[in-house]
Amino acid sequence: MHITVIAGGIGGAKFLQGVRAHARTIGAEVTAIINVGDDVTMHGLRICPDLDSVMYTLGGGNDVERGWGRAKETFVVKEELNAYGMAPEWFGLGDRDIATHLTRTVMLNAGYPLSAVTEALCRRWQPGVRMIPATDERMETHVALRRDEAEAAGVDVSTAPAESEQVVVHFQEWWVRLRGRVDAQRFIFIGADQAKPAPGTLEAIAGADIVLLAPSNPIVSIAPVFAVPGMRDALRSTPAPVVGVSPIIGGSPVRGMADRCLASVGIECSATGVGALYGARATDGLLTGWLVDPVDAQTTVPGVTVRDTPLWMTDDEATASMVRAALSLGGV
Amino acid sequence: MHITVIAGGIGGAKFLQGVRAHARTIGAEVTAIINVGDDVTMHGLRICPDLDSVMYTLGGGNDVERGWGRAKETFVVKEELNAYGMAPEWFGLGDRDIATHLTRTVMLNAGYPLSAVTEALCRRWQPGVRMIPATDERMETHVALRRDEAEAAGVDVSTAPAESEQVVVHFQEWWVRLRGRVDAQRFIFIGADQAKPAPGTLEAIAGADIVLLAPSNPIVSIAPVFAVPGMRDALRSTPAPVVGVSPIIGGSPVRGMADRCLASVGIECSATGVGALYGARATDGLLTGWLVDPVDAQTTVPGVTVRDTPLWMTDDEATASMVRAALSLGGV
Numbered sequence: 065m066h067i068t069v070i071a072g073g074i075g076g077a078k079f080l081q082g083v084r085a086h087a088r089t090i091g092a093e094v095t096a097i098i099n100v101g102d103d104v105t106m107h108g109l110r111i112c113p114d115l116d117s118v119m120y121t122l123g124g125g126n127d128v129e130r131g132w133g134r135a136k137e138t139f140v141v142k143e144e145l146n147a148y149g150m151a152p153e154w155f156g157l158g159d160r161d162i163a164t165h166l167t168r169t170v171m172l173n174a175g176y177p178l179s180a181v182t183e184a185l186c187r188r189w190q191p192g193v194r195m196i197p198a199t200d201e202r203m204e205t206h207v208a209l210r211r212d213e214a215e216a217a218g219v220d221v222s223t224a225p226a227e228s229e230q231v232v233v234h235f236q237e238w239w240v241r242l243r244g245r246v247d248a249q250r251f252i253f254i255g256a257d258q259a260k261p262a263p264g265t266l267e268a269i270a271g272a273d274i275v276l277l278a279p280s281n282p283i284v285s286i287a288p289v290f291a292v293p294g295m296r297d298a299l300r301s302t303p304a305p306v307v308g309v310s311p312i313i314g315g316s317p318v319r320g321m322a323d324r325c326l327a328s329v330g331i332e333c334s335a336t337g338v339g340a341l342y343g344a345r346a347t348d349g350l351l352t353g354w355l356v357d358p359v360d361a362q363t364t365v366p367g368v369t370v371r372d373t374p375l376w377m378t379d380d381e382a383t384a385s386m387v388r389a390a391l392s393l394g395g396v
Numbered sequence: 397m398h399i400t401v402i403a404g405g406i407g408g409a410k411f412l413q414g415v416r417a418h419a420r421t422i423g424a425e426v427t428a429i430i431n432v433g434d435d436v437t438m439h440g441l442r443i444c445p446d447l448d449s450v451m452y453t454l455g456g457g458n459d460v461e462r463g464w465g466r467a468k469e470t471f472v473v474k475e476e477l478n479a480y481g482m483a484p485e486w487f488g489l490g491d492r493d494i495a496t497h498l499t500r501t502v503m504l505n506a507g508y509p510l511s512a513v514t515e516a517l518c519r520r521w522q523p524g525v526r527m528i529p530a531t532d533e534r535m536e537t538h539v540a541l542r543r544d545e546a547e548a549a550g551v552d553v554s555t556a557p558a559e560s561e562q563v564v565v566h567f568q569e570w571w572v573r574l575r576g577r578v579d580a581q582r583f584i585f586i587g588a589d590q591a592k593p594a595p596g597t598l599e600a601i602a603g604a605d606i607v608l609l610a611p612s613n614p615i616v617s618i619a620p621v622f623a624v625p626g627m628r629d630a631l632r633s634t635p636a637p638v639v640g641v642s643p644i645i646g647g648s649p650v651r652g653m654a655d656r657c658l659a660s661v662g663i664e665c666s667a668t669g670v671g672a673l674y675g676a677r678a679t680d681g682l683l684t685g686w687l688v689d690p691v692d693a694q695t696t697v698p699g700v701t702v703r704d705t706p707l708w709m710t711d712d713e714a715t716a717s718m719v720r721a722a723l724s725l726g727g728v
Contacts (some may be wrong), residue, residue, distance in 0.1 A: 140472065148496070149520075188479055
């Protein structure tokens with residue numbers, strides 16, 4: 065059996081731990097198609113936060129307490145960069161993490177595509193699932209903010225056209241520096257129009273026995289994957305069932321800032337809201353099944369089979385149990 | 397008064413500490429023209445060992461015990477790079493050092509010339525002397541080795557033409573990895589033909605009251621500076637006296653591997669040998685004065701005034717005293 069998962073970030077990494085655990089018990093192979101919209105170049109280093117979160121977590125090298133980055137991390141390089149006055153100071157670049165970015169940057173500059181680089185990095189981490197970035201092209205999520213609100217929050221608005229009432233910042237600046245406190249007007253996936261699905265992604269979707277949408281942020285983790293032309297069509301045309309797992313439990317995100325992201329695009333922060341956003345395959349959407357938490361058992365999404373199971377990813381076993389329920393919902 | 401110093405490496409850095417100390421007592425300004433032949437790009441980072449040695453030493457950030465690199469250095473990034481199998485493993489890249497290289501690389505990639513980058517880095521370190529790289533162009537010292545000897549020492553000779561009896565390696569590979577144990581056939585300053593003196597260097601030589609050649613390695617620290625077209629002419633045409641300080645005391649280098657470098661080009665490892673290599677300005681060479689240690693008091697270089705003074709740079713005061721003797725020898 066082949067399970068393909070669309071995922072991003074920390075939530076995706078935790079979910080994939082459960083997928084891997086369950087896949088091992090049933091002898092299934094797992095392909096994870098990972099969001100690249102969070103990617104950013106800082107200090108000349110190509111940083112892929114979602115790929116790294118998944119790789120470190122599945123490879124046992126993540127910091128469980130802090131929730132991101134490497135275990136036993138040190139921050140000597142960052143401290144020194146600050147001493148040189150190298151902006152931006154707000155991004156948490158650990159020394160161990162920097163080695164990953166250096167390795168990636170050297171390989172990218174040598175001409176290897178991101179998917180090949182990811183494969184090379186995974187030879188060290190042995191994540192136990194096949195990890196593929198959504199695209200090899202550079203595609204980065206940016207956030208449009210109201211100019212006055214951005215300026216009040218300390219954003220450099222000098223480069224925005226004088227007549228514009230909006231400024232656009234990289235997702236990382238909005239997420240990490242501003243902590244999402246300035247309302248997002250919209251999200252823009254810069255480079256998406258030129259992006260192509262990375263080698264292996266379309267095949268992994270077409271050839272899957274089931275496709276799972278991880279309980280990742282629907283707006284900034286899952287949507288950018290489908291912003292890659294061809295990816296959405298692949299999901300709609302695969303013979304496999306497509307089961308989504310709700311990232312919202314009882315009206316709140318399991319983790320992160322999905323509530324702020326959903327609000328900015330006018331989607332209700334609920335299992336129903338996100339289910340409707342993904343939509344039913346029968347009506348131009350993606351889902352055949354939608355897995356929600358028991359507190360959201362009343363959820364309905366027209367054309368989609370909704371089932372409930374506990375969605376708190378407290379440990380691998382709990383998460384594997386979610387995955388079992390998702391597979392069951394997909395009829396596999 | 398303006399003192400201009402041609403220098404490279406650790407020996408140059410120590411000498412410049414003495415120059416700075418003496419310049420402070422007499423109210424002189426110091427310009428240091430620094431060798432870039434040791435520069436190398438590793439892991440995508442532009443590394444300038446001589447510029448950094450001088451900058452860290454004069455800025456009080458050098459490791460006095462180890463003799464190179466930063467004080468309180470850690471090696472987390474390097475350890476991680478090794479875990480990724482990133483070659484070369486033999487180069488000691490510390491975390492603090494890496495921040496310097498990252499800052500430099502970002503600025504170079506943004507289009508700033510090395511001289512401007514050096515000035516920017518020095519705003520942090522405040523070395524107290526004006527530091528200028530010999531050239532803004534990329535010019536790197538390479539070493540030709542006998543193919544059979546190189547292969548026996550573990551050098552990858554597969555990229556050398558099959559018919560060639562020599563292979564060429566970067567100076568750092570010969571110096572750090574091979575520790576100079578394979579005989580150098582010759583030194584090649586790759587890029588020298590396209591190099592131009594960095595802004596300010598020719599003016600600093602022409603406008604100096606005295607030019608000093610630091611007791612740095614004559615073959616791989618001083619010679620590459622003069623390999624930059626125009627630099628030698630500037631030294632020969634300046635109205636200022638040019639006083640060299642011998643890096644050899646009693647037939648041995650003060651530090652480093654000048655003996656191996658000199659042997660490879662057939663120069664005797666002695667104050668006389670190096671003095672003759674630099675030569676007298678009157679006879680197509682560079683020197684008006686040559687400062688040697690008392691053990692080498694019998695040294696003669698035709699056309700050059702030779703004087704002796706203790707040349708062991710045991711502390712800033714001893715070195716400042718050498719500088720005072722050099723200035724006196726130059727008649728300033």
